[in-house]
Amino acid sequence: MKQKIFYILLTTTMLLVSNTGCKKLLDEKPKATATLGTLDPTTLDQTVIGMYEPLTRSRGRLWESTTGLGLELMSEYADGGSIQLSWSNYNNVMSQPNSLAQPWTTLYEAIGRANSLIDNLNRNTTLSDAIKNKAYGEAYFVRGYCYYFAVRVWGKVPLRLQPIVNANDVGMALSPVNVIYDSVIKDMKFAEANLPNTTTSPGRATAGAAKTALADIYLTMGQFQLARDKAKEVIDNKATYGYELESSLATVYSPTLATNKEDVFSLKFSQIVDKGAFMASYWADSKAKAAGFSVSGNKFGGIISQAPLIKNWDDNDLRKKFSLYDKYLINGVVTAAEIEKDIYDMRLGKYKDPDAPIDTGNGNDFYLYRFSDVLLIFAEADNKVAGGPTVAAYGAINQVRRRAYGLPTNTTSAVADLPAGLSEASFDELVFRERGYEFIGESKRWFDMVRTNRVAQTINGVNAVIKFPNRKPVPTRVLFNLPDVELQNNPLAN
Structure with a gap:
């Protein structure tokens, strides 16, 4: 089934290239704009699938490789050894922005495809509103998540919300962080309102994925009430979205299964040459x-x-x-x-x-999101809102912990459950720890360290016990500089 998904992606990518005439995101050549007015629902659907392609491109060096590996090596517990030291000693974030040059281009290609689809849907007069709104929802989800990723990695970036159609459109000033977050939230709100609750095509965005993304975004912004409420929406309606914790970790990380009930949104890879992950x-x-x-x-x-x-x-x-x-x-x-x-x-x-x-x-x-994300987002945010852990917050995190010990998730356990009576600060620290265990290898630890202001604390805890402390120095910055590929093509980015 995974192989079928990727053959569709390959075919759709070829279709997109023929429609747009685009070879590189920032080519200074006028680009034709794809017109969807004469397309039928099937061809539109193939075009939407192609919008996801840059995110899962095996040589695109985005989440699955350079960025996925690099961000994980920036966790306090990882070392890049003799080959990838510039990630784990934070040299890349400090002084080597071109380490993310290819991921930058791939990310903006996905954004560009989403913008092109939105623009064409705006001008289309033949497709039904129901079909168009679903396509809009997926485009806004992809664009919104890409910018959410970008703002956490680089901070200020060009907020491109229209297709680039010629060289005169390349120059764009950097947008403030709060403006980018406003755009991300607007995109995700549209997505949650227009996407279906479930999908028969793994790797496609759904309303539950958009709600989960919103909960995560609000958590990063420190808007704990909104994060709590949005996560609770997903938990309360998990049957509608088809979500639940899987009992087996082997199922969750299977290289052959197309999806599972814990999968909220993931980038799909396959056992095909150049269609898999590294x-x-x-x-x-x-x-x-x-x-x-x-x-x-x-x-x-x-x-x-x-x-x-x-x-x-x-x-x-x-x-x-x-x-x-x-x-x-x-x-x-x-x-x-x-x-x-x-x-x-x-x-x-x-x-x-x-x-x-x-x-x-x-x-x-x-994985960008699993159902365990929803539970842990709720536990963290609810604790913050209530000024201490509630029964509901304990229940959410303990479900994750019980699964980790191979126990029924809805049955209390003296082995797995956190102790009662924890303070707000103690519970918060244990949620941070739990996220470290649950998401190890999933490139979330660095973002968690930054958003909770624990960068110095966690890294100092490691360099105090390792033989060569200079391999894990506390960085003086947590955002990357823009890569040369943007600075050279966008005169307003400097």
């Missing part, structure tokens, strides 16, 4: 295939076991064994995993696909 190969070592992790291994960093988050992780938590390893079985023989001694001593094994045809063909999807 993540399984990036983290694995040279014995990856024999050890059952990936077709090949790049050793692009590892996990520091002495980092407080990792050191204090309960060995009985199934997520720890599923996500981290320092040894594996090869032909029945216990074999030590390859590490960089005194640098990192564990590998990240959350993504596993030994049956991939090539390292660009790992089938593991990359």
Whole structure:
């Protein structure tokens, strides 16, 4: 089923290129504008699918590779080893903005496709409002999420809300952060009102995905009441959206299943050459295939076991064994995993696909949101709003913890449940810890460190215990500079 999805994407991408005449986002050539007025609903749907393509492009270096790997290596518990040190020692964010040059271009290509679709839908007179509104919803979702990602990585960026049709349109001043967030929220509100509750095409945005994104956006902005209420909408209507925690982590991270009931929104990858993700190969070592992790291994960093988050992780938590390893079985023989001694001593094994045809063909999807996101957003925000953990906040986080111990999620557990009577600050700290465990390898830790003002705290906790503290210095900035590709093409961005 995953293979079918990606053949559709490939065909649609070719259609889009032929319709638009676009080869590069910032080519200084006049571009033709695709016209949807004569298209039927089927062709429109294919065009919408093509709008998602830049986000899942195997060589686009966006979430699945450079950015996905890089942001994870910026977590306090990760080290990029001898190859990717500039990520984990924060040199990239401090002084090497071109490390994100290709992700920038890919991101704005997705934004450009969304803008082109919106513009053409505005001018279309043949499609029904119902069909158009669904397409609008997906376009606004994609554009909104792309800008939400951009504002957290770069801060001020050009807020392009119209298609670029010629070279005169390239220049645009940077928009203030609050203006970008206003646009993101507006896009997501339209999306939640117009998208369907469910989809039969995995990887397509839904109303539940838009509501979850809004809850996350509000949480990042510190608007805890709004975050709490939006997350509660999703929880209260989880049956409508088809959401629930999966009991098996192997199901959640399967390289072959098209989706699962925990999947709120994910970027879809497939076991096809150049249609997959790199993540399984990036983290694995040279014995990856024999050890059952990936077709090949790049050793692009590892996990520091002495980092407080990792050191204090309960060995009985199934997520720890599923996500981290320092040894594996090869032909029945216990074999030590390859590490960089005194640098990192564990590998990240959350993504596993030994049956991939090539390292660009790992089938593991990359989650932007799971149902566990919704529960943990609610727990954090509700605690903030109430001035302490409520029964509902405990219930939300304990569902995630019970699943982590292999227990029924709706049954109280002395083993998994957090202790009663916690203060607001203590509960908040435990939610931050829980997010670290639940989303390890999913490139959320750095954003959590920044939004909760814990960058210095968490990094100092690590460099106090590692052999070479200079490998994890506290950065003096948390936003990247714009890459040269934008500065050279956009004279108003300087």
